């Protein structure tokens with residue numbers, strides 16, 4: 565039976581949901597060996613759903629470092645004779661995956677929507693086409709958040725990583741969160757995004773962020789308002805921004821240009837508020853309110869607060 569290395573990630577609360585989703589996928593492909601890298605990650609790592617979990621817990625691994633992390637994954641692959649490496653298509657996974665594939669001389673499939681021993685499906689051209697692949701050799705793949713349900717939290721045997729942690733010329737001394745709030749856009753279950761219909765950055769702060777907070781959502785944006793300097797690029801959803809696949813995507817004052825749709829049309833449910841009934845966003849929306857956002861958003865927020 566082939567061995568699959570599952571690279572798990574932690575956040576302040578434990579193992580990330582996306583890692584447990586990938587664990588379920590990995591289980592169908594072979595014997596799963598989990599690998600969690602970081603500082604003070606041991607307790608969380610033990611919850612990764614894998615038959616065996618290897619933990620690389622070291623203060624030199626506090627922040628993601630491509631040289632160190634890729635080397636550790638490669639060492640674990642070789643020691644376990646693995647033929648596949650799977651991880652979430654997170655900010656880290658999207659960077660680490662190709663590096664590990666290059667280091668091992670393996671194939672790489674990024675941002676997969678489907679993954680099984682039958683093959684892999686991933687979007688191309690901003691989601692306009694789906695590419696199906698049946699790899700014939702060893703492979704590294706990243707799987708998109710929410711593509712699969714969260715697996716159960718459990719782990720089998722636990723082992724400490726005993727290989728080398730190489731030196732790196734990169735030296736991250738601190739990480740300051742300037743993103744879309746406490747919830748990372750690409751991992752959020754709900755995303756509330758605002759566009760040019762909001763008319764000003766003050767209205768984004770007054771309407772989008774409070775509504776997002778009420779819904780436990782991450783706050784996103786169209787490129788129009790990022791280019792206008794209302795919010796940082798870290799908020800941008802779309803072809804030249806982030807790809808999100810939440811359970812619910814709420815687009816407020818966003819027209820639904822093809823480049824925006826490319827980043828959010830994989831969401832499970834899409835809802836839109838727009839005063840123009842012909843706005844293209846309504847073509848992809850499951851639910852829509854044709855109306856003035858300045859009237860509907862405060863009402864929506866008040867109703868949600870009462871739930």
Ligand SMILES: Cc1cc2nc3c(=O)[nH]c(=O)nc-3n(C[C@H](O)[C@H](O)[C@H](O)COP(=O)(O)OP(=O)(O)OC[C@H]3O[C@@H](n4cnc5c(N)ncnc54)[C@H](O)[C@@H]3O)c2cc1C
Pocket residue numbers: 758759760761762785786787788789800801802803804805806816817818819820821822823824827837838839840843855856857858
């Ligand atoms: C190469 C390239 C890459 C791009 N990448 C991206 C990308 O990654 N992400 C992205 O978003 N865009 C991207 N764009 C830009 C994209 O084409 C659009 O210009 C942009 O998405 C429009 O943003 P918007 O919907 O906020 O603004 P608009 O298109 O101006 O839409 C504003 C909407 O608000 C509605 N509205 C106005 N007032 C109200 C009100 N009071 N109540 C309710 N609704 C109201 C209007 O009816 C309208 O539909 C890209 C473009 C190019 C060329």
